[in-house]
Amino acid sequence: MEKIKSLEDLKNLRDKAKETLRTRSGDVKVTIFASMGTVGIAAGAREVLKMIISELEKRNFSDVEIIEGGSLGLDVEEPVLTIERAGTKITYGKVTPEMAKQIVIQHVINGQPIGEYVIARSKK
């Protein structure tokens, strides 16, 4: 470890380290709800989840929490993914890993929902 040489360096290190602890603070910009019921998993929800994590990691975006939930009852639409950002919840259906990747880039990080995949929308 390189020694910290100034208050600035210390603050930079703090900001970097804070990112890794965000999950414990509940203070995040985006919440991703992944439906992980039996049907969801059978339909490929695990692969979708893995893709989301690796994409977030690749793009260094940690202002997010991922909450696994049970099924919404929309079995025909599984895997179902809901993104909550700026008070609006948007739900996507029949999500594939490739779609998940686009959702992370466009919606989670840049705030642009992908209309063609949306199956439901609600205000908080």
Next chain:
Amino acid sequence: MKIFRTHALVCSGAQCLSAGGNNFKDALSAEINSAGLQDEVQIVETGCMGSCEMGPMMVVYPEGTVYIKLVPSDAAEIVKEHFLKGRPVKRLMWNASGKEFPTLSEIPFFAKQTKLVLRNCGIINPENIEEYIANDGYLALGKVLTSMKPQEVVDEIKKSGLRGRGGAGFLTGLKWGYVASQQSGDKYVICNADEGDPGAYMDRSVLESDPHTLLEGMIIAGYAVGAIKGYIYVRAEYPLAVKRVALALKHARAFGLLGSNILNSGFSFDIAIRMGAGAFVCGEETALINSIEGKRGEPRKKPPYPSTAGLFDKPTLINNVETFANVPVIIHKGAQFFKKIGTATSPGTKVFSLAGKVNTTGLIEVPLGITLREIVFDIGGGIPEGHSFKGALIGGPSGGVVPAEHLDIAIDYESLDSIGTIMGSGGLIIMDETSCMVDIAKFFLKFTVEESCGKCTPCREGTPQMLKILQRITSGEGMPGDIENLERTGRIISRTSLCGLGQSASNPVLSTIRFFKNEYESHINEKKCPSSVCDMKPKAMENKNGKKIRVRKIA
């Protein structure tokens, strides 16, 4: 950067470990691996979360789900249901106030607490300095070294009104000022982590759960008073604490936060650990200093006080673990912030180890000025098994009892003093009507008799005489005049002993006589122990409803 969607914080405080926490963690880790979740779920070993009775404990984020009393065989279910499918395992969760999925802040035990000293405990990994830094750790040190003169640091601590948490409640800023004003090249800072009060473990928890907060406080103190070196005096019975502090020292040095030329400021300061053999008297500051010097752990005559001639006869600042742990908060957030918590003359918080006859025992941090009732009934969840509150012992072997009629007393230095007890270092033992006050007094006096170092006569010879009388009373052989004899002897010992150990040894006896004289009298006159604890064995007591009360001995 590695992102984990789920953080599983497993309590690795000594209590949870001894309750089998390690085995659970190993099992959890194995299950996570076999489910292929090792890149998604991170296990974090934290220090004590406080509610030790519920251990081994785990909190899972981002949901904040609280799991309690975990055994290795629970791991598979948690991984399969919660981590894989997002369905928290209800049967293992803290069942609180009818909430289906309570988080920490919704559990009454935690809701009424204010965490300054324990702010990181159970939330960060104590063996990872970066997690401490992430929560603004060492920023106070950075602020002090880059923008404050030593005198300004002393002034800020003075302004905060912080009082020593080791027992006596001496004003910390005043003490720092004394040491700072000494003209000597070699000054020392000592952290008193001896923690000899039986049943108390506040300091151990800080050392185990957040060692860097202590180091930061000590380094700031070293800068403020102009010291070159610090010592942490900790008992060898705290192996996990010693290990984590040693690791923290190593990391702090590697990061340039300890050692020479800290943060390129030109200020150099290092800290070493000294282990004690666990004698109660070695918590007394001058005996502690003797012990560090390699001498017999016996107290010195005061004056000179450590602030003028302490360790190696040099000016020495000695403070308690919790006192130091408050320092980074005061510097970082300002004296004004600190003073908003607590009362005007007792600002801030106090950590207590809540034990005895309450539903939820554990480690709590409360704002000073809180009432005893709130601690016992709101935080502790009341008295178990339908019994009623009889009294609270506060301050351990140097303290006294708060009886039920003072249940609404504010827990601050002045209020406790006004009824003849002390704040102490944080031992808080709750008693119900099955506890015998004479027996409790005997228990603590026996402790001080054993721990008296023998240097001064009143303590060495006087306390065994008091113990003899108490033994007589509790075995049905008490005599008229015993109470007066105890009071007189106790007062003489208090006035004539060399150090605080003897000076406060009779407190538990005098205080229980003051509030529970009738119990002493029934032991002596009627040869009866009203709580059926003492060996005189009267018939089991009946309460109002005619229910037999189980005879319980103090643990």
